[in-house]
Amino acid sequence: MSAPQSSAEQTDERLADHHIVVTGGAQGIGRGIAIRCARSGADVTILDVDSAAAAETASRIRDLGCEAVVVETDVTDQEAIDAAIETATAELGPIHGLVNNAGIQRSVPLLETSEAEWDRHFAVNAKGPFLVSKRVAEQMIDDGIEGSIVNVSSVGAERPFSGQGAYGASKAAVLALTTVLAKELKAHGITANAIKPGTVDTPMVEEWADEKAEAKGVTSDEVLEEAMSTHILDRPGRPAEIGHVAVLLLSEEGSWITGESIAVDGGYLKA
């Protein structure tokens, strides 16, 4: 089953005059979201540890006629985040939306998971969205912007594969964070929601499939085929397909959605 090509190409004005900050926008889902936001007219700031790859995303955004800024930032580092948000607002003005997408995933059985591995998942996947949301929400409040925060969680928060103990737990933390952000930021007109992607075709999934294939003595394609058999739609998602839902949540059309977590997962959670 192949993915529709045309949906990634669409353009509209739903985020015209919006400045959206996307973490982890150098590749994969984050790149897909950043470009999809630009297809709806947004200027985008990308925060990523990989500034070289992020520059490629920025170049594609500029090709669409929007502005793009890259700030090399580790989302676990409060000082770096503070500096990045200062740069973002100086370059592109008040921030209307934040997508906390940066994340890591290592597939390790729980009994073999080290404390350091557990802590690293929580640092990037859970503390990162907390630190960046806090800083951006403060900025939105100062600037009088009734913005939106979108956290990229995972179906692994609810139905993790074996080997996703630290990952799934850190992504479940993101769902709780989202609920509290929605409740506490309501007074400032800021919404907060989460997206739970299923298996999406990205470098993270390629690495996961390669590692699992090596451990099981099968091919990466076989690993992916088995993973996709657990989704109702038996093909991997495309980053732009996560981007479509991010745009909905970031735009006026999503104004009455808050505290929600939306599965964009080819039916994985219902299979």
Ligand code: NAI
């Ligand atoms: P990816 O590994 O392809 O890309 C992740 C991006 O985050 C990279 O650009 C990386 O440089 C950046 N990053 C990693 N650590 C960072 C840090 N400390 N500070 C700043 N940037 C950092 O991953 P993918 O697949 O695009 O995933 C994006 C998000 O979607 C992640 O949060 C992931 O957990 C989530 N997700 C992915 C799924 C998938 O099937 N690909 C499924 C469900 C959730």
